[in-house]
Amino acid sequence: MNWNKFLPCILLTTLLGACSGKGEQPNVAPAALCLTDSLLKVVSVDTVHVQEVIDELTLNGRVTFNENQVAHVYPMFGGTVTELKAEIGDFVRKGEVLAVIRSGEVAEYEKQLKDAEQQLLLARRNMDATQDMYLSGMASDKDILQAKQELASAEAEERRIKEVFSIYNFSGNAYYQLKSPVSGFIVEKQISRDMQLRPDQSEELFTISGLSDVWVMADVYESDISKVSEGASVRISTLAYPDKTFAGTIDKVYHLLNNESKTMNIRIKLKNEDYLLKPGMFTNVSVKCRADGTSMPRIDSHALVFEGGRNYVVVVEPDQRLQVKEVDVYKQLSKECYIRSGLSEGDRVLNNNVLLVYNALNAD
The missing domain is CATH 2.40.50.100 (RNA polymerase II/Efflux pump adaptor protein, barrel-sandwich hybrid domain)
Known part of the structure; x- marks a missing residue:
């Protein structure tokens, strides 16, 4: 028998521990798994908050010189x-x-x-x-x-x-x-x-x-013009640094459309530490924009487990018991997602190494 595939669950079950009293009780149903001090060393817990739903618009951009330099x-x-x-x-x-x-x-x-x-x-x-x-x-x-x-x-x-x-x-x-x-x-x-x-x-x-500051110019299609505004927060990613994002804000909206592409330009000014961003680089620009004023519970995207066409989270109950709970996802962005049902304000969920805990809780 290949025991290697069972080792993560065995190890995690040991870390989880059981929510039982002192000593073992014979002929008693198995106790539920709990969040222990040992488990807290390998997972993290996040508190759910109800927040206004933020949409995310993804644009194509490019790094250019700061013309003022x-x-x-x-x-x-x-x-x-x-x-x-x-x-x-x-x-x-x-x-x-x-x-x-x-x-x-x-x-x-x-x-x-x-x-x-x-x-x-x-x-x-x-x-x-x-x-x-x-x-x-x-x-x-x-x-x-x-x-x-x-x-x-x-x-x-x-x-x-x-x-x-x-x-x-x-x-x-x-x-x-x-x-x-x-x-x-x-x-x-x-x-x-x-x-x-x-x-x-x-x-x-x-x-x-000078390259201590650079501009990122992004193209906004006519249908999305109403979603962008000066001061909006953006995250920028590049092919050169797939694991790194650059945060900034839109500092200028050019209120003119290009006659050929029918797009409008926006500009993001970025501090270019260590000269990582090179003029000519292509970028993906994710712009946060308000949706329709709806508020919903928001969690980290890493807290979700997708299996069998459904989404689940691992909830920490008030008595530290761990429980798998199905949730209905309203909108999932790159780093966070909004939950239509299944979670409420103040609930606590795991948001790191969730899949290991999920598998241990669903192990036969």
């Missing part, structure tokens, strides 16, 4: 890419150099800076000479005023060109640096070493996005 990097001037310091997927910090470009336009600015510095030097010398002449009576107030204006103009021109150097990250010898304007990941790259850049090039060279 996306930055596009364009070339400032034409030239030749001499160094490339970042690739797709790299994490870069704000101010980090992405590429170095040599440009004739930068060389022209460097010439302008040298000219401005020379003009400033001459203006200062002229100012000193004019002051000396003014003190000796050889220059007028008008001469002093003109010298000051020329000096101020030369200083302003030098500051302007130095400001250009700072803004465009000129590094000398006709080179300028492309730096990251934000911290994030390189998600697009349209640049390579030795590439020639045109002065009028309008395509971005890098796209950088």
Whole structure:
């Protein structure tokens, strides 16, 4: 005889124990099975509460970038890419150099800076000479005023060109640096070493996005539009992490229908810890929405045992006796279900390892 299939029931019956008095009573019917301290180590008990029935709408969604964290990097001037310091997927910090470009336009600015510095030097010398002449009576107030204006103009021109150097990250010898304007990941790259850049090039060279927050965009069919609203709770699952769900709320409803798909978009903003969610991932979005105002007992879906086309639960009676009870399920969602009949407010049911207890209670 194969005893292995009977071991779970034998072990569980030992844990359950009997609700009998002290010592064994001969010629007495077997005592009912009870919830013991030993059994509580392998099962859990939940109290039934009557709550408003919540419906669940399942939508198709996809992970996208948080547009508020996306930055596009364009070339400032034409030239030749001499160094490339970042690739797709790299994490870069704000101010980090992405590429170095040599440009004739930068060389022209460097010439302008040298000219401005020379003009400033001459203006200062002229100012000193004019002051000396003014003190000796050889220059007028008008001469002093003109010298000051020329000096101020030369200083302003030098500051302007130095400001250009700072803004465009000129590094000398006709080179300028492309730096990251934000911290994030390189998600697009349209640049390579030795590439020639045109002065009028309008395509971005890098796209950088932070991934600490992401958006999940979901499609709502026209028939379900009335069931979704901003602030509604959602649970999100992905193929990449089948045992993990991400909780969030709808933070924006786009009140427009796509002409082709006839769907409306909703947006969920999620904290993306450890960068688990990648833009482009497909998701299932479960939206909780109110039904018709009906209230019913609600239990964990794990508390149900389905057998022979019927649903059962294991109830803990006030005296700790365990009893199998049939229930009529009104609606079953992914994590909870609503009971039309068979349970009441305050009843206690098992909601972990229920099948083992159920089998032991129904063992011949």
